[in-house]
Amino acid sequence: MRHPHMSLRGTTAGAATAAVLLAGTATGVAPTARAAAPAQPPATATATDALPGVRFVDITGDGGVVLKANVFTPAGADGSRTYPVIVLPTSWAMPQIEYVAQARKLADSGYVVVSYNSRGFWQSGGHIEVAGPPDIADASRVIDWALANTPADPAKVGMAGVSYGAGISLLAAGHDKRIKAVVALSGWADLIDSIYSGRTQHQQAAGLLSGAGYLTGRPSAELQQTMKDFLGSNLDKEQDMIEWGRKRSPVTYLDRINENGSAVMLGNAWGDTIFPPNQYAGFYEKLTGPKRLELRPGDHATSEATGLLGLPNDVWTNARRWFDHHLNGAANGIDGEQPVQLKSRSTGAYEGYPDWKSVGATQRKIAMGGAKTIRANVDSGANGGTVLLSNALDQFLKLPPMASVPLLPRAYASVWQSERYAETQRVRGTAKIHTTLSSTKESGTLVAYLYDVGPLGLGKLVSNAPYTFHDRTPGKPFAVDLELFSTAYDVPAGHRLALVIDTVDPLYIEHNPTGAQLTFSSPESDPSYVSVPLRDK
Structure with missing residues (x-):
């Protein structure tokens, strides 16, 4: 149990660590059998016309949970041809309109885009499972729906997301062989190394995430108990919590991701106080397929935030270039660039390296x-x-x-x-x-x-x-x-x-x-x- 003298500084300390756990947990794992199985029958959906060029739909996720989603298709799509499809799970506590600006740009570039609210948040059903097996199964269900209900090409499936959406995308790539390319921004590869680095709880980050989760969603009973143990420094449960986080870490499924061969682009900020960059860099080195690592100044999701507002943003520009090359075969030169791209905090200039080991040699x-x-x-x-x-x-x-x-x-x-x-x-x-x-x-x-x-x-x-x-x-x-x-x-x-x-x-x-x-x-x-x-x- 918690040492009688261990300090939890203020209520945010406890909530904080929990939150970090929440975010980290987002790395949940999907059932191997489901991921390896053929596409399931299409989930039901209802559409309403709301904004020009977008359909708001209900997609049936794992266990019958309804996922609120929106769909963008290229202008003039009439069913005579198929297009690459990109699935975007929302970030922690964010509504389903999070990616509208980028989804529209992708659709204008010839992609079908399906963005959905992760289970347990906002109007989607279910509880927050922190990227547990139901979340990863949801990703596959959304792909099933897209292939059955849009002009999506089954051979050209991509996933992308920010933060929670990044973690779910990486995990899904290890469990669904249909996913050919991933862009994971401000996410995590190792949940424990992110929120419990140095065997220390990151309290402010956890407090922020925890509060946001309770305000916008419904934490599962498992999550609530795990948070209670984590925040209470219950050392008797430490190994259980570590195992819980391990199951929600993409690095645990590295062999599957490498076997599936997805092209993986990782982006993060030097000062990310929720998912520090070290764990992404270590994960990047172990990937064997096509890969790219971009690190920039800033904190959690601040590098890509302006792009979510539709403003010019080099993170999202490179994300589109990544998909253009690996889903559409575009000869845009991204494969010829140094795969490790670092932006200096001091000069703002980019530096290219052949691998992470060459950085700071x-x-x-x-x-x-x-x-x-x-x-x-x-x-x-x-x-x-x-x-x-x-x-x-x-x-x-x-x-x-x-x-x-x-x-x-x-x-x-x-x-x-x-x-x-x-x-x-x-x-x-x-x-x-x-x-x-x-x-x-x-x-x-x-x-x-x-x-x-x-x-x-x-x-x-x-x-x-x-x-x-x-x-x-x-x-x-x-x-x-x-x-x-x-x-x-x-x-x-x-x-x-x-x-x-x-x-x-x-x-x-x-x-x-x-x-x-x-x-x-x-x-x-x-x-x-x-x-x-x-x-x-």
Whole structure:
């Protein structure tokens, strides 16, 4: 059960983690037998004329649940020919009109587009299963309906979505061989690594998602219990929760996705506070079919948001190019570009790489020498910001979370700094920390931050990540290896990098018993360091 001293800071903390779970759970799995079976009889549908060029229909999903949907077809479609079809499951808590602007553009480009409200939300029936088996079965049912009721080509089926819709699309690609191409934006590949990274609950993100789920939908009983255990830090149920998340993670079905051969395009933001980019990058490396990875500045779904409003947006432009090539065979050059496309937070310029391993190929270590002890339970002032807001400010105004590094209280924050750099340091990829830790208590949480520190000591956040431990022997040192969230950031000449570690951050639920102290050391036989990935000149 939850440690009596574990802190859940405010009601949003609990709700928060739950929400993250919700989103992550969206990675549910569909029954293998159903996915492998031939297309089922078409589900019933009723249509009403509402907006020009769109039909609003009811599609019967798994178990008879009614899914509210809308359908766009190319102008002049008269049944004399077929068109590639794209299925769009909605994002978490979003209504069925979410993709109207992009669906119209796709239809104008020669696609049949069917967008549907995920079960449990808004007017669709059923309960929120967080991308569980019913959600994946729904995706196949919607494809069945499209093939039976629209001029859709059964050999040219694609799926796409943002956030929850991205997770469902990836999972469906591992369970329905008809899906030839996927575009998954701001989604997840590994639910646990997203919402429970470093064995730490991401409370603000969970609170946001949880609140939105209850306001716009109907959480299932299983989801409610899982959230209760997760938010309550019920360690007796930890393995059950991890298994629950594993079943809802596309990476679990990587072999099926690779066997089915879908062309997969992944897009995410460097500062995504719900689904951090690391787990997408790791998943991308393991895909064996046609693939593309795009990472940009911003937070959860902020990179593609303007496209949902119908405004020019390079994320959606590349999504259409991906479908044009892999469903229609268009020679548009996307297959000849470097498959890993990164947009720098500092310059806004795109950089191409042949694979993720080539990003940040050069490593520079900053020594974490000496022994430093900090007290827990007090926020030092070093923080990762506010969910959605802080990284959106970084995206649009280049204003990341900041802290005055010289003024951080050393009783509550340990600080290690590099020398001042004579040249710009182009940080690309995933910084990694290795250190030796001992605690006066059996449980605890630490949060690590990497700052770009200017001449006056003002630090701009480059990256961060949490780490939680349980059942450790008080006073006995143990090794800690922690990956910070991946990024692309330029540290100007004359600046330095600083690693800061404290124990409290409003983004995360912390597990520090009252009076706990953490000591970081660097044994001669096993030196401590932070390894910073740099782009070669």
